[in-house]
Amino acid sequence: MEKAVVLYPTPPIGHLRAMVELGKLILAHQPSLSVHVLIATPPYQAEATAPYIAAVSNSVPSMTFHRLPEITLPPSSNVANHEELTFEVLHHNNPYVHEALVSISNKYKIKALVMDFFISVAFQVATELNIRPYYFYTGAAGSLAFFLYLPTLHKQTTKSFKDMDVLVDIPGVPPIPARDMVKPLLDRSQKAYGFFFDCSITTPKSAGIITNTFEALEPRVVKAISDGLCVPDAPTAPLYCIGPLIASVDEKKTRDASGGRVAECLTWLDSQPSKSVVFLCFGSLGLFSKEQLREIATGLERSGQRFLWVVRNPPSGHLGVAISEQQEPDLNVLLPEGFLERTKDRGLVVKSWAPQVAVLNHDSVGGFVTHCGWNSVLESVTAGVPMVAWPLYAEQRFNRVLLAEEMKIALPMVESENGFVSSVEVEKRVRELMESKEGKSIREQIAAMKEAAKAAWGEGGSSRVALAKLVESWMHA
Numbered sequence: 477m478e479k480a481v482v483l484y485p486t487p488p489i490g491h492l493r494a495m496v497e498l499g500k501l502i503l504a505h506q507p508s509l510s511v512h513v514l515i516a517t518p519p520y521q522a523e524a525t526a527p528y529i530a531a532v533s534n535s536v537p538s539m540t541f542h543r544l545p546e547i548t549l550p551p552s553s554n555v556a557n558h559e560e561l562t563f564e565v566l567h568h569n570n571p572y573v574h575e576a577l578v579s580i581s582n583k584y585k586i587k588a589l590v591m592d593f594f595i596s597v598a599f600q601v602a603t604e605l606n607i608r609p610y611y612f613y614t615g616a617a618g619s620l621a622f623f624l625y626l627p628t629l630h631k632q633t634t635k636s637f638k639d640m641d642v643l644v645d646i647p648g649v650p651p652i653p654a655r656d657m658v659k660p661l662l663d664r665s666q667k668a669y670g671f672f673f674d675c676s677i678t679t680p681k682s683a684g685i686i687t688n689t690f691e692a693l694e695p696r697v698v699k700a701i702s703d704g705l706c707v708p709d710a711p712t713a714p715l716y717c718i719g720p721l722i723a724s725v726d727e728k729k730t731r732d733a734s735g736g737r738v739a740e741c742l743t744w745l746d747s748q749p750s751k752s753v754v755f756l757c758f759g760s761l762g763l764f765s766k767e768q769l770r771e772i773a774t775g776l777e778r779s780g781q782r783f784l785w786v787v788r789n790p791p792s793g794h795l796g797v798a799i800s801e802q803q804e805p806d807l808n809v810l811l812p813e814g815f816l817e818r819t820k821d822r823g824l825v826v827k828s829w830a831p832q833v834a835v836l837n838h839d840s841v842g843g844f845v846t847h848c849g850w851n852s853v854l855e856s857v858t859a860g861v862p863m864v865a866w867p868l869y870a871e872q873r874f875n876r877v878l879l880a881e882e883m884k885i886a887l888p889m890v891e892s893e894n895g896f897v898s899s900v901e902v903e904k905r906v907r908e909l910m911e912s913k914e915g916k917s918i919r920e921q922i923a924a925m926k927e928a929a930k931a932a933w934g935e936g937g938s939s940r941v942a943l944a945k946l947v948e949s950w951m952h953a
């Protein structure tokens with residue numbers, strides 16, 4: 477019987493893409509394996525990932541997608557944020573996952589079910605069906621260490637992180653202020669805390685933890701996890717660091733296919749001096765209030781730097797509106813009067829979305845103001861572009877500490893108590909990044925990491941060896 481690996485990502489595009497890239501890697505390494513991807517259909521953004529899946533199905537025919545039926549949550553499920561919504565959907569998906577696995581195993585011998593870290597609930601399904609469960613963690617090893625250590629931290633106090641004014645010690649990472657912990661985990665009384673806690677308990681019990689990082693980027697914490705320091709009272713599953721996994725882009729295709737705005741942005745970069753432009757882009761969910769957008773505009777204008785800035789409409793509605801469903805922003809209403817005209821010789825504002833990987837790899841880009849989503853960080857590292865870390869949600873404040881203090885590849889953007897960042901801070905950090913000694917030092921460090929990332933995937937490199945070990949273990953089990 478042909479051998480198969482089943483991948484089960486969570487629905488947000490960043491997670492889905494990372495999992496699909498993992499699938500491509502597995503296939504490149506072991507073309508005789510069959511790769512199946514289970515797609516959860518959430519009651520939001522259902523169509524946002526469809527074009528991506530269609531494109532991959534065409535270009536990688538040996539990867540098969542199985543769309544699970546759409547979930548309608550009962551009216552009683554009271555969700556407070558995207559994370560809780562995702563967990564609820566995944567929970568209700570379990571019977572369909574069971575069905576899909578049974579159906580795949582009629583034709584294939586399933587060697588592994590690789591689940592996104594969020595999917596603790598499907599662990600049980602894999603165990604029932606005698607399939608080896610693996611987890612794929614799409615963030616930094618540093619934040620993985622936090623999750624693995626959470627049950628230990630939980631026992632040390634009865635307080636929520638939001639009520640603690642201390643630095644939290646986690647093996648392998650710098651002391652992290654309690655308020656910088658992963659956002660949905662700040663309050664223990666919230667549902668999301670319990671959901672994540674379950675993931676923290678389940679993950680180390682799996683057959684292996686795969687992470688999208690590479691050893692040279694996070695050596696201290698990779699060692700701490702591998703040495704079992706983050707789960708002090710039980711064994712930790714083997715850790716496989718197989719990053720950086722980046723969705724591949726064909727620059728020519730990006731220019732040709734997307735036409736209009738996207739092409740405009742790359743063509744504009746063509747006309748700018750080498751390493752002179754600061755790129756500002758805030759992930760798939762990053763939105764700012766109108767006041768904050770104006771403050772950024774003022775800071776950028778005063779900084780005198782060249783910039784390429786992705787601007788979206790401010791948030792609206794209970795859980796905000798997904799980017800794909802957003803109206804085009806009206807820049808004349810959102811930005812200060814005359815801003816576009818005054819900065820037209822050195823700045824370009826792009827509406828809603830930019831081809832980030834192509835932009836970061838353009839020679840004119842010399843800095844990146846990012847929300848610290850892990851895919852964005854890895855894209856910046858592989859392009860060798862130094863960052864200003866402006867976290868917004870999820871584990872991004874935690875990442876800011878890792879980027880600024882441990883890896884030394886970003887300058888921190890510092891917000892006030894209520895999360896607002898002043899134009900003075902924007903101006904200062906952007907200048908610092910592009911002109912100061914500190915900026916130069918992180919530029920050098922990220923250039924070294926760019927080379928280390930290449931080496932990790934070169935002959936005998938750490939990520940290449942880790943992937944080979946993982947796949948071999950499936951082939952011979």
Ligand SMILES: O=c1ccn([C@@H]2O[C@H](COP(=O)(O)OP(=O)(O)O[C@H]3O[C@H](CO)[C@@H](O)[C@H](O)[C@H]3O)[C@@H](O)[C@H]2O)c(=O)[nH]1
Nearest residue numbers: 490614615759760829830831832833849850851852870871
């Ligand atoms: O205008 C845009 C905006 C985003 N992107 C791409 O979208 C992806 C965004 O991914 P990421 O930077 O990881 O941000 P999120 O989508 O916010 O990712 C979620 O998932 C990550 C991985 O687990 C976490 O690190 C983040 O905190 C969490 O918010 C990246 O590949 C970007 O290149 C674009 O191409 N153009």
